[in-house]
Amino acid sequence: MLQSLGVSKEAEALYLVLAPLDKASPTELAELNNVTTEAAQETLVELQMLGLARPTGHGEWSPLSLLEAVRALRLQRLAEVDAASSAAESMYNRILAAAHNDAEEDINVLVGADAIIPVQVAICDNAKREICYFDKPPYVDDRHDSTPESLSASAPEWQALERGVVLRCVYHPGFDADRLSELSLFAARGEQSRTAQVPMKLLLADGEVALIPSMRSYEPGQELRASLVRHPQLVEALVWLFESVWDQSVPIMASTYNDPRRQMLVSMLMTGSTDGAIATQLGINVRSVRRWISELMDELGVTTRLQLGAALVRTDALKVKPPSR
Incomplete structure (x- = not known):
């Protein structure tokens, strides 16, 4: 659960064993966690670096506050996401500038919802391995009848999931109740859902094509615009951006509670x-x-x-x- 904050599965498992105890030796923890003493010792050092454990002398270790350590890790991750967001804004400005000068049509500017939505559907329909999203309001195609049946008939992302395509999405904080309900349905269907501050809207498919809606074009009185990007180096940079934000984002645990x-x-x-x-x-x-x-x-x-x-x-x-x- 804590992997998004940089805590390995081994460290999390060992902390679960150590947390209820006042103190314990690496040998005792190794027996309780079914690992070698050397592995337990290495993992304890990792927990110490994360602020989750400390040596107490005589070769024993004690647990430290989980919430305090997680708060510190969260602040570190937020700082990293802010840096990625700044890089995204700079990258997006370069993409827009390149769109006006690219002679090989690796970047195309789409104007109006009638031009953008069919391209979005086509990208999802043609995806063979993975679709990655940054989801951020405002929205132009809110679905008011969000049921598995309606999504299967009208949502290209849902249809991609049904074909076995991996769907990963980072949702910007602050969704309303309707968006939360739809998010829950997608997560139950198999979408890997996380939340973090995302810098823009983004759709990536198979690491080969990207669609970047212009956030400014969603302002009142503006005509919707989006950039369709196939330039290999730019798509590679966008994949890097997505993975950077994904690694720092918080998993949404949609399988534990129905609400x-x-x-x-x-x-x-x-x-x-x-x-x-x-x-x-x-x-x-x-x-x-x-x-x-x-x-x-x-x-x-x-x-x-x-x-x-x-x-x-x-x-x-x-x-x-x-x-x-």
């Missing part, structure tokens, strides 16, 4: 978000956030935020995954 807002609550708690930040993200007041957290603590049988963090890690690590489609 999409509860899913987002759990995801944000796992990144150490404050109650105020969660309230802003979900469009509710802080009192409602605290009530939901209290209900979650009751469900998991814990009494403190620290215990809640460890319980969420343990619950996600132990839950049964749905069969692959």
Whole structure:
């Protein structure tokens, strides 16, 4: 669960063993975690660098606060995402400038929804391996009847999932209830969903073609514009940008709870978000956030935020995954 924050699966597993203990030796942890003593020692050093464990002397180690460490890791990742966003803005300006000078039609400017939407559908229909998205409001094609049946008939991304194409999407924070409900359906169908600050709208297919809608063209009174990019070097740069933001984004745990807002609550708690930040993200007041957290603590049988963090890690690590489609 914590891989998006730079915590390896081995470190997370060892922390789950160490967290309930006051202290333990590498040998004891190795036996509890079914690994070698050398591997346990190496993983303890990793936990120390992450701020999740510390040596106490006599060859023993003690756990440190999960939430405090996750908050620090989150701040580091946010700084990295901000840097990637700045790079994206610079890259996008270069793409727009190149669009006016490219003689080989590696970049085409599309004007109007009637020109953009068919190209978007064609990109999804022709994808063979993977589709990657940055999803960010505003939207021009909101689907008000979001059911599996309607999405199967009208959404090219859903149809790609049905063909076995991998779909990865990073959603910008601040979705409304309708978008959350649709997100939940896509995640249940197999989409790999994460959330982070994304710099722009983006559609990538098979690392070969990209569609970049102009954010300014969504302003009132503007005509929609998008750039269709096939230039290999530019597409490669956009793939790098997507992977950079993806690596720093927060997984949305859509398989644990049916309520999409509860899913987002759990995801944000796992990144150490404050109650105020969660309230802003979900469009509710802080009192409602605290009530939901209290209900979650009751469900998991814990009494403190620290215990809640460890319980969420343990619950996600132990839950049964749905069969692959």
